Amino acid sequence: MNLGSIKAELETRLDAISGYTAYSEWPDEPQPPCFIVTADDPYIEPHMTFGSNRAMNVYLIVTAILGVTGGVDRAQRGLDLVVAESVIDAIYGTDRTLGGIAQAVIVTSVSGLKQIPIAGATYVGHEFNLSLVTRHS
Numbered sequence: 743m744n745l746g747s748i749k750a751e752l753e754t755r756l757d758a759i760s761g762y763t764a765y766s767e768w769p770d771e772p773q774p775p776c777f778i779v780t781a782d783d784p785y786i787e788p789h790m791t792f793g794s795n796r797a798m799n800v801y802l803i804v805t806a807i808l809g810v811t812g813g814v815d816r817a818q819r820g821l822d823l824v825v826a827e828s829v830i831d832a833i834y835g836t837d838r839t840l841g842g843i844a845q846a847v848i849v850t851s852v853s854g855l856k857q858i859p860i861a862g863a864t865y866v867g868h869e870f871n872l873s874l875v876t877r878h879s
């Protein structure tokens with residue numbers, strides 16, 4: 743299991759959504775609208791099993807930054823369109839294994855509209871919480 747590969751695959755899938763940029767780590771200055779894939783807390787929960795093929799849960803957050811504070815209504819409408827149109831479909835792709843990198847990926851929840859401070863600016867956006875089951879050999 744390569745955690746960087748998981749985040750990179752999610753970045754690739756989200757970057758395919760028209761009009762959005764995706765990052766697999768926090769950029770110094772994000773360019774909204776964008777998606778940022780980061781670790782959640784907890785990040786990893788290893789499962790104790792016998793043998794060398796252990797299952798692990800990996801928790802990630804996809805932050806959808808829709809714009810700067812002030813356009814909250816517009817940002818909410820934008821998120822409604824993006825969620826309805828393509829974010830969850832992009833995360834799942836044609837399979838829920840991220841092309842075989844994970845055993846399964848599940849979008850467990852999507853937050854309400856949040857203010858997200860980054861590098862002296864405050865943005866509005868939402869967080870998609872993901873749970874992945876992987877194998878570590």
